[in-house]
Amino acid sequence: MKIENFKTDKEALQAMTSCLIGYMERKTDGHPFNLALSGGETAKKMFALWVEEYKERIDWDNIRFFWVDERCVPPTDPDSNYGHANELLFKPLHIPEDHVHRIHGEVEPGTEAMRYSRIVKEYLPRHGQLPYFDCIILGIGGDAHTASIFPDTLPLLTDSRNYAVSQHPGTSQFRITMTGPLILNDSPLLVPVLGAGKQEMLEELKKGYSPTNPTPAAYILTHAVEAVVYTTTV
Numbered sequence: 001m002k003i004e005n006f007k008t009d010k011e012a013l014q015a016m017t018s019c020l021i022g023y024m025e026r027k028t029d030g031h032p033f034n035l036a037l038s039g040g041e042t043a044k045k046m047f048a049l050w051v052e053e054y055k056e057r058i059d060w061d062n063i064r065f066f067w068v069d070e071r072c073v074p075p076t077d078p079d080s081n082y083g084h085a086n087e088l089l090f091k092p093l094h095i096p097e098d099h100v101h102r103i104h105g106e107v108e109p110g111t112e113a114m115r116y117s118r119i120v121k122e123y124l125p126r127h128g129q130l131p132y133f134d135c136i137i138l139g140i141g142g143d144a145h146t147a148s149i150f151p152d153t154l155p156l157l158t159d160s161r162n163y164a165v166s167q168h169p170g171t172s173q174f175r176i177t178m179t180g181p182l183i184l185n186d187s188p189l190l191v192p193v194l195g196a197g198k199q200e201m202l203e204e205l206k207k208g209y210s211p212t213n214p215t216p217a218a219y220i221l222t223h224a225v226e227a228v229v230y231t232t233t234v
Protein backbone atom coordinates (compact mmCIF):
# COMPACT_ATOMS: atom_id res chain seq x y z
CA MET A 1 0.00 0.00 0.00
CA LYS A 2 1.21 3.48 -0.87
CA ILE A 3 -0.08 6.56 1.00
CA GLU A 4 -0.11 10.00 -0.58
CA ASN A 5 -0.76 13.05 1.61
CA PHE A 6 -2.30 16.33 0.51
CA LYS A 7 -3.26 19.62 2.13
CA THR A 8 -6.92 19.52 1.11
CA ASP A 9 -9.59 17.01 0.17
CA LYS A 10 -9.78 18.61 -3.25
CA GLU A 11 -6.06 18.15 -3.90
CA ALA A 12 -6.25 14.52 -2.77
CA LEU A 13 -9.17 13.86 -5.13
CA GLN A 14 -7.42 15.68 -7.99
CA ALA A 15 -4.33 13.49 -7.56
CA MET A 16 -6.48 10.37 -7.44
CA THR A 17 -8.31 11.47 -10.58
CA SER A 18 -4.99 12.05 -12.40
CA CYS A 19 -4.09 8.47 -11.59
CA LEU A 20 -7.46 7.28 -12.89
CA ILE A 21 -6.92 9.22 -16.13
CA GLY A 22 -3.49 7.57 -16.44
CA TYR A 23 -5.10 4.11 -16.16
CA MET A 24 -7.62 5.09 -18.84
CA GLU A 25 -4.91 6.37 -21.18
CA ARG A 26 -2.84 3.21 -20.76
CA LYS A 27 -5.79 0.98 -21.68
CA THR A 28 -5.40 0.61 -25.40
CA ASP A 29 -7.30 -2.62 -26.11
CA GLY A 30 -10.25 -0.79 -27.67
CA HIS A 31 -12.68 -2.00 -24.98
CA PRO A 32 -14.58 0.24 -22.55
CA PHE A 33 -13.01 1.08 -19.19
CA ASN A 34 -14.77 -0.79 -16.37
CA LEU A 35 -14.86 1.33 -13.23
CA ALA A 36 -16.30 0.26 -9.86
CA LEU A 37 -17.52 3.14 -7.71
CA SER A 38 -18.03 3.36 -3.96
CA GLY A 39 -20.60 5.54 -2.22
CA GLY A 40 -20.83 7.68 0.89
CA GLU A 41 -19.74 11.26 1.53
CA THR A 42 -16.35 10.89 -0.18
CA ALA A 43 -17.97 9.77 -3.42
CA LYS A 44 -20.30 12.79 -3.35
CA LYS A 45 -17.29 15.14 -3.14
CA MET A 46 -15.59 13.24 -5.95
CA PHE A 47 -18.62 13.42 -8.28
CA ALA A 48 -18.96 17.18 -7.69
CA LEU A 49 -15.29 17.68 -8.51
CA TRP A 50 -15.50 15.53 -11.64
CA VAL A 51 -18.43 17.56 -12.98
CA GLU A 52 -16.76 20.86 -12.09
CA GLU A 53 -13.24 20.15 -13.35
CA TYR A 54 -13.15 16.96 -15.43
CA LYS A 55 -16.14 17.25 -17.72
CA GLU A 56 -13.90 17.75 -20.76
CA ARG A 57 -10.81 15.95 -19.45
CA ILE A 58 -12.17 12.43 -19.07
CA ASP A 59 -13.51 10.28 -21.89
CA TRP A 60 -16.81 9.64 -20.07
CA ASP A 61 -18.32 7.83 -23.01
CA ASN A 62 -15.74 5.09 -22.71
CA ILE A 63 -16.48 4.29 -19.04
CA ARG A 64 -18.85 1.55 -17.87
CA PHE A 65 -19.91 2.08 -14.27
CA PHE A 66 -20.31 -0.64 -11.65
CA TRP A 67 -20.53 -0.52 -7.86
CA VAL A 68 -18.47 -1.80 -5.00
CA ASP A 69 -21.49 -1.78 -2.73
CA GLU A 70 -25.05 -0.57 -2.37
CA ARG A 71 -27.44 0.13 0.47
CA CYS A 72 -30.65 -1.93 0.13
CA VAL A 73 -32.97 0.97 -0.55
CA PRO A 74 -34.71 2.23 -3.72
CA PRO A 75 -32.63 4.45 -6.06
CA THR A 76 -34.65 7.51 -4.99
CA ASP A 77 -33.80 7.01 -1.30
CA PRO A 78 -31.31 9.59 0.08
CA ASP A 79 -29.11 6.66 1.18
CA SER A 80 -28.74 5.12 -2.28
CA ASN A 81 -25.15 5.04 -3.56
CA TYR A 82 -26.46 4.85 -7.12
CA GLY A 83 -28.87 7.72 -6.39
CA HIS A 84 -25.98 10.03 -5.45
CA ALA A 85 -24.01 9.09 -8.55
CA ASN A 86 -27.07 9.57 -10.72
CA GLU A 87 -27.91 13.03 -9.40
CA LEU A 88 -24.37 14.34 -9.04
CA LEU A 89 -22.58 12.71 -11.97
CA PHE A 90 -24.67 10.84 -14.55
CA LYS A 91 -27.41 13.44 -15.02
CA PRO A 92 -25.05 16.44 -15.21
CA LEU A 93 -22.76 14.61 -17.67
CA HIS A 94 -25.58 12.95 -19.64
CA ILE A 95 -24.14 9.46 -19.18
CA PRO A 96 -26.18 6.95 -21.23
CA GLU A 97 -28.25 4.57 -19.09
CA ASP A 98 -26.75 1.49 -20.73
CA HIS A 99 -23.28 2.51 -19.51
CA VAL A 100 -24.44 2.25 -15.90
CA HIS A 101 -24.75 -1.16 -14.21
CA ARG A 102 -26.30 -0.40 -10.87
CA ILE A 103 -27.01 -2.74 -7.97
CA HIS A 104 -30.79 -2.91 -7.48
CA GLY A 105 -31.06 -1.91 -3.84
CA GLU A 106 -34.84 -2.15 -3.99
CA VAL A 107 -34.86 -5.92 -4.71
CA GLU A 108 -34.65 -8.74 -2.11
CA PRO A 109 -30.95 -8.58 -1.11
CA GLY A 110 -30.01 -12.26 -1.55
CA THR A 111 -31.58 -12.43 -5.00
CA GLU A 112 -29.92 -9.19 -6.06
CA ALA A 113 -26.48 -10.21 -4.78
CA MET A 114 -26.72 -13.32 -6.98
CA ARG A 115 -27.98 -11.34 -10.00
CA TYR A 116 -25.23 -8.73 -9.71
CA SER A 117 -22.57 -11.41 -9.25
CA ARG A 118 -23.75 -12.81 -12.60
CA ILE A 119 -23.77 -9.35 -14.23
CA VAL A 120 -20.12 -8.67 -13.43
CA LYS A 121 -19.21 -12.20 -14.49
CA GLU A 122 -20.89 -11.67 -17.87
CA TYR A 123 -19.62 -8.14 -18.57
CA LEU A 124 -16.08 -8.15 -17.27
CA PRO A 125 -12.95 -9.88 -18.50
CA ARG A 126 -11.34 -12.33 -16.09
CA HIS A 127 -8.02 -12.59 -14.35
CA GLY A 128 -7.85 -16.22 -13.32
CA GLN A 129 -11.26 -17.39 -12.16
CA LEU A 130 -12.67 -14.00 -11.20
CA PRO A 131 -13.80 -10.85 -13.01
CA TYR A 132 -11.41 -7.93 -13.18
CA PHE A 133 -12.16 -4.17 -13.13
CA ASP A 134 -9.86 -1.63 -14.80
CA CYS A 135 -10.06 0.33 -11.56
CA ILE A 136 -11.89 0.12 -8.23
CA ILE A 137 -12.44 3.29 -6.23
CA LEU A 138 -12.63 1.91 -2.74
CA GLY A 139 -13.96 3.90 0.21
CA ILE A 140 -13.03 3.33 3.84
CA GLY A 141 -15.27 4.35 6.74
CA GLY A 142 -14.17 5.76 10.10
CA ASP A 143 -14.64 2.29 11.66
CA ALA A 144 -12.24 0.80 9.05
CA HIS A 145 -15.03 -0.87 7.11
CA THR A 146 -14.49 -1.01 3.38
CA ALA A 147 -17.07 -1.64 0.65
CA SER A 148 -19.88 -2.85 2.97
CA ILE A 149 -17.64 -5.28 4.79
CA PHE A 150 -17.80 -4.30 8.45
CA PRO A 151 -15.63 -5.32 11.40
CA ASP A 152 -18.35 -7.83 12.38
CA THR A 153 -18.73 -9.33 8.87
CA LEU A 154 -15.09 -10.38 8.35
CA PRO A 155 -15.98 -13.71 6.65
CA LEU A 156 -16.99 -11.62 3.59
CA LEU A 157 -13.28 -10.91 3.10
CA THR A 158 -12.81 -14.51 1.96
CA ASP A 159 -16.30 -15.31 0.64
CA SER A 160 -16.17 -17.08 -2.72
CA ARG A 161 -19.18 -15.24 -4.20
CA ASN A 162 -18.54 -12.04 -6.17
CA TYR A 163 -21.18 -10.08 -4.21
CA ALA A 164 -22.94 -10.99 -0.99
CA VAL A 165 -25.38 -9.56 1.53
CA SER A 166 -24.09 -7.66 4.52
CA GLN A 167 -25.71 -5.63 7.29
CA HIS A 168 -24.68 -2.32 8.82
CA PRO A 169 -23.78 -3.03 12.47
CA GLY A 170 -25.39 0.16 13.80
CA THR A 171 -28.55 0.60 11.73
CA SER A 172 -29.05 -3.04 10.65
CA GLN A 173 -29.59 -1.71 7.11
CA PHE A 174 -28.99 -4.47 4.58
CA ARG A 175 -26.20 -3.93 2.09
CA ILE A 176 -24.92 -5.70 -1.00
CA THR A 177 -21.16 -5.74 -1.16
CA MET A 178 -18.31 -6.85 -3.35
CA THR A 179 -16.42 -9.54 -1.42
CA GLY A 180 -12.72 -9.65 -0.55
CA PRO A 181 -11.56 -12.02 -3.32
CA LEU A 182 -13.09 -9.84 -6.04
CA ILE A 183 -11.68 -6.62 -4.53
CA LEU A 184 -8.28 -8.30 -4.42
CA ASN A 185 -8.31 -9.83 -7.89
CA ASP A 186 -5.54 -7.54 -9.22
CA SER A 187 -7.77 -4.56 -10.08
CA PRO A 188 -5.89 -1.36 -9.18
CA LEU A 189 -7.42 0.17 -6.04
CA LEU A 190 -7.69 3.95 -5.66
CA VAL A 191 -8.57 4.67 -2.04
CA PRO A 192 -9.63 8.16 -0.95
CA VAL A 193 -9.53 8.54 2.85
CA LEU A 194 -10.73 12.04 3.61
CA GLY A 195 -11.71 13.93 6.73
CA ALA A 196 -10.05 14.49 10.11
CA GLY A 197 -12.26 11.80 11.68
CA LYS A 198 -10.38 9.09 9.79
CA GLN A 199 -6.78 9.95 10.72
CA GLU A 200 -6.61 7.75 13.81
CA MET A 201 -8.01 4.83 11.85
CA LEU A 202 -5.47 5.48 9.07
CA GLU A 203 -2.60 5.31 11.59
CA GLU A 204 -3.85 1.85 12.59
CA LEU A 205 -4.12 0.83 8.93
CA LYS A 206 -0.46 1.69 8.38
CA LYS A 207 0.45 -1.04 10.88
CA GLY A 208 -1.15 -3.61 8.56
CA TYR A 209 -3.53 -6.49 9.18
CA SER A 210 -2.80 -8.52 12.30
CA PRO A 211 -4.65 -10.24 15.14
CA THR A 212 -4.53 -6.92 17.00
CA ASN A 213 -5.73 -4.96 13.95
CA PRO A 214 -8.20 -7.34 12.27
CA THR A 215 -10.25 -4.76 10.36
CA PRO A 216 -11.67 -5.15 6.83
CA ALA A 217 -9.71 -2.16 5.50
CA ALA A 218 -6.42 -3.38 7.00
CA TYR A 219 -6.98 -6.81 5.44
CA ILE A 220 -7.65 -5.38 1.97
CA LEU A 221 -4.82 -2.86 2.00
CA THR A 222 -2.34 -5.40 3.34
CA HIS A 223 -3.22 -7.96 0.66
CA ALA A 224 -3.72 -5.64 -2.36
CA VAL A 225 -1.15 -5.81 -5.14
CA GLU A 226 -1.73 -2.19 -6.18
CA ALA A 227 -3.46 0.21 -3.77
CA VAL A 228 -2.87 3.93 -3.35
CA VAL A 229 -4.45 5.82 -0.45
CA TYR A 230 -5.13 9.51 -1.05
CA THR A 231 -5.49 11.40 2.20
CA THR A 232 -5.01 14.77 3.86
CA THR A 233 -2.56 15.73 6.58
CA VAL A 234 -4.32 17.25 9.57
Ligand SMILES: O=C1O[C@H](COP(=O)(O)O)[C@@H](O)[C@H](O)[C@H]1O
Pocket: 038, 039, 040, 041, 042, 043, 068, 069, 070, 071, 081, 138, 139, 140, 141, 142, 146, 147, 148
Ligand atom coordinates in the same frame (compact mmCIF):
# COMPACT_ATOMS: atom_id res chain seq x y z
O1 LIG B 1 -21.39 3.14 3.72
C1 LIG B 1 -20.46 3.35 2.99
O2 LIG B 1 -19.32 3.86 3.53
C2 LIG B 1 -18.06 3.85 2.87
C3 LIG B 1 -17.30 5.08 3.36
O3 LIG B 1 -18.09 6.23 3.13
P1 LIG B 1 -17.71 7.72 3.61
O4 LIG B 1 -19.04 8.39 3.84
O5 LIG B 1 -16.91 7.60 4.86
O6 LIG B 1 -16.95 8.33 2.48
C4 LIG B 1 -18.23 3.84 1.36
O7 LIG B 1 -17.00 3.56 0.75
C5 LIG B 1 -19.26 2.79 0.95
O8 LIG B 1 -19.37 2.72 -0.46
C6 LIG B 1 -20.57 3.20 1.53
O9 LIG B 1 -21.64 2.33 1.16
